[in-house]
Amino acid sequence: MEILKSVFNYLVFPGLLFSVFAGLMAGWIDRKVSARLQWRVGPPWHQNFTDIIKLSGKETIFPQGGKFTFLLSPFLGFLSASLVAAILGWSILNPDKSFSSDLIVVLYLLLVPAVAIILGASASRNPLASVGASREMKMVLAYELPFILAVIAMIIKSSGAIQLGKVINHQLFFGSNVFSFSGFLAFVSIIFCMQAKLGLVPFDASEAEQEIMGGALIEYSGLGLALFKLTKAVMLYTMPLFVIILFIGRDLSPLFVILKFVGILVIIILIKNTNPRLRIDQAMRFFWRVPTVLSVIAVVLAIFGK
């Protein structure tokens, strides 16, 4: 019975199916709000679902060689992203039952979609894809350090518990982390990192359509492309949820989670629509100069209990 329940948790709620649904809806909000900001009408709510369904029915074209890695990497990215969604959702529903050191698992799994893109791009042997892969690698090097440091700051704040449930419970008693000095700095830093992890403007150099035609994803078609799009959608649901748990996790009743989620989504959309794309070297410089410094300060402040 327990096993069945776990399987249900991973596959249906709050895991794979639910995160896909929530992610595609979040993607729709993104498209709709962007459209309204740009004086356009925007798509109907089911557009993202239709896109994915149509895309998965299309023929998948394989480049020469590396067929296995080429097809494996989209699954890898998608499964790990949805696994994170399951873990995060589970911790919100049952903060007392989260397993030990699950934060480390989450950090690892959040990195896998980026690695999957690099793998898939390299397997496709396209010069544009290799440029995209190298840019993606540079981005990972740029944003991963401030991202992990910001998470560490929050771990220190909740008395060293590397466990999502304990971070949530800590905030239940002491108020949301974002209202402390270290919490605020880490929050600002992690917002930038989130934008980069989601591959959105201004940090979307690895997929820059106008420069390298989608870069890493250029050789993908059909199901593989659909899976990468789904991975993006799930990440768009997972990352804000992760930030909510770490920083504004005081009240996690369904209504408040939705409100906070939409709030963070609006921040993402606004950043996306009011900035041009940064060149990859500028993006790296930015991440090492601003968010990393903010995160380091946040860690130091957290050690002193601020």
Place this chain on the structure above:
Amino acid sequence: MSHKVIVPIGPYHPLQEEPEFFQLYVEGEKVVDIDIIIGYNHRGIEKLSESKHFDQVAFLVERICGICSSSHPYAYVLAVENILGGESLVVPERALYIRTITNELERIHSHLLWLGLAGHFIGYNTVWMWAWKYREPILDMFEMITGNRNNYAMFKVGGVRRDIKDEDIPILKKTLDELVPAVDMFKGAVMDDPVIQARLKDVGVLTKQQVIDWCVVGPTARASGLNIDVRRDDPYGAYDKVDWNVIIEKEGDIFAKTVVRILELYECVGIIRQCLDKMPKGPIDADIKDIPAGEGIGRVEAPRGECFHYIRSDGTNRPIRHKIRAPSFMNVASDKVSAVGGTISDATLTLAAVDPCYCCTERVTVINKPDNKKILNGWDLIKLSQEKTNKIKENLLK
């Protein structure tokens, strides 16, 4: 890394809406060399023009390019009027003003179009949509004045085809008044945005000497400090009867090119306002019947630079030679110096910064391969095309 990789931009690429082919030789992200291959858009317009009579050619050259569809016919009618003795002698004064207004409206819509595309190219889609939103009323004005949003059918030898009605003038003025705050907004958004400055400053720099060496024209040249503008150097229309300034920037980078185009929008609005005020009453067409034998040239400052037409007539009702040189022909070539040395991201911007228009450019196809030094002339191309057609025929029969 010393491993050279070719990154193709084209023949079909989301960067530019027309077929073109840039081969970027890159080492890592750095562009070390670039090959510019154009000729995907050749339509044989010069040859076509020899089979049409003088009135029809104006409609033909209008269709060279949807954006410069006033500059090309204007340059063409100037060339024909040059045979007749010159525009100012032949054409009634009111027609001169109407021609100027049409040409400046075109410059506004073209610069706004480029501004939007430039926003799109740096991933700033909000600027793209907003610029095109403010371009829309200008197209409406075209529809009001000429009857068409594009391909205006406004120019004819000896005058213009349609008059600007008195009741249209206030509407036109009101639209221009509403455009100015929008341009103010873009000026602020571009000049004060630190991220845009980081992307555009010191990128794709063309020095003044390079501009002269590569014969660059138009806003691209003016952004590098070269003071050229056909409207002032060789006045046509009503440009010598109104007050306006040639916008010059010194830096030569993409930021300067953007600034030049935005500031030119103000000048365009100023020119149109003055023309509307000064426009005299009178006929709009000189009703030319015959074109004598002779040859003439017409130069017009198109939104992208100097547009040049050459016409030779033998006294019949058709030109026997029509030569067109569009500004992008020179501007695109300058990418060879400006795009090399930057990264791929910068190179794509640099390619777009000259506001290339391939359908304007491609009048003749010369293929010059460095390895076998083979240059194809018109006859070779026709032979090639015939061989290819025969091959396709054979394949079909099989």
